[in-house]
Amino acid sequence: MTLRQLRCLVAVSETLHFGRAAERCHVPQPALSSQIQTLEDALGVILVERTRHRVLMTPLGEELAARARAILRDVADFQAVAQRSARVFNGVLRLGLLPTLGPYLLPHVLPAIRERFGDLKLYLREEPAGRLRADLERGDIDAMLVSIDDGADRQALPLFREPLWATLPLGHRLVTAETLTASDLAGEELLLLEEGHCLRDQALAFCRIAGAREQASFRATSLDSLRQMVATGLGLTLLPALYVAAEGLDDPQIAVRPFDHPPTRLIGLVWRDGGAHGPELRDLATLLRSNLPDVVKAAR
Missing domain, CATH: 3.40.190.10 (Periplasmic binding protein-like II)
Structure with a gap:
């Protein structure tokens, strides 16, 4: 059993695709298949089910892939400690x-x-x-x-704690306020990032507190997309203070307002x-x- 075989096993378990796993391991696909086969032969078990259309991990394959990840993490830390120098x-x-x-x-x-x-x-x-x-x-x-x-x-x-700022289309009813409270957003629909962004989860948590909800017809892939959709009048959103400061947000179609007790x-x-x-x-x-x-x- 070798570390290369363990890396190949982990790659297959995470991609469920021999081609993509081979790319991750920087080896030709036949070489990766050979590594998996050699590992199975050495252990006397089946780790991967191969069909014409898909690749599946056996239950034992999933368990051993998880153990292989832990082994590879330990090896990486072992090497880092061994190689530490004055730098x-x-x-x-x-x-x-x-x-x-x-x-x-x-x-x-x-x-x-x-x-x-x-x-x-x-x-x-x-x-x-x-x-x-x-x-x-x-x-x-x-x-x-x-x-x-x-x-x-x-x-x-x-x-650090980073405040989130309300970003509104220019004609919105809240534009005239200098600062906002959470209750000001009650009943509003907020534009949010797509699934996978932790900022989305934080914005949703604030929506629940404020009595607001997500605007379900659009999910952004970036902060720039959120800003642009606000400028079109599609809705309002929450933007992080660092983004607001970096971009300047001098867009004449939007207004940025802080909260008196800001979400962070x-x-x-x-x-x-x-x-x-x-x-x-x-x-x-x-x-x-x-x-x-x-x-x-x-x-x-």
Whole structure:
């Protein structure tokens, strides 16, 4: 049994497709099939059911694929510990970010990161939270900046709270107000992001508090899409303060209003349990908190 065989097994279990699994493992499809067959022969069991039209994991195959993921995570951490040197993060940090956060936070913190960590090679990956968590578990990234719960454990450090602002079409009844309350949105329909974005879940939670509901005819793929739909008069939405500040939002077709008690999302730095870079990531969290723009409030 080899690590390559375990990687192939995990790839097949996650894609249920030999071609895509081979691409992920950077091997030809026949080579991947051979690795799976060799592993099955060595174990004396069937892990994958193959038909002309689809690939299915056997129950044992699913269980062993889950164990293989854990083994590969441990191996990645083992290698990271063994290779640690005087260079921070071994010279490379793979950081995941939410697409609703990264482009609007990074301009504020990247200069400080470059100054503090010198020639650190920073690789950034933007994906929704669910995909980032899977990337972290697989060892594809070292840490991620995502929304976290208030009761974050020792692998998640709170960084800041970001307010959400109401964004309204220009002719909306609430445009004349300087600030809004949650009850002002009672009965309103809000435009939201599509499934998979944690910002959608936070907006839905606020809708329940405010007595509002989702505008069911449209789901956006990005914050820009939400803004554009508001400008057309389709409805109102909630936008994060960093996005509002970064974009300026001088569109004559929309108005942005704060809440007197704004809904917020808590952003934190999260890393893998047992990962090799805990002390360095804590230093990074401190650095990030010290270089935040005024529109967000550092968490303590």
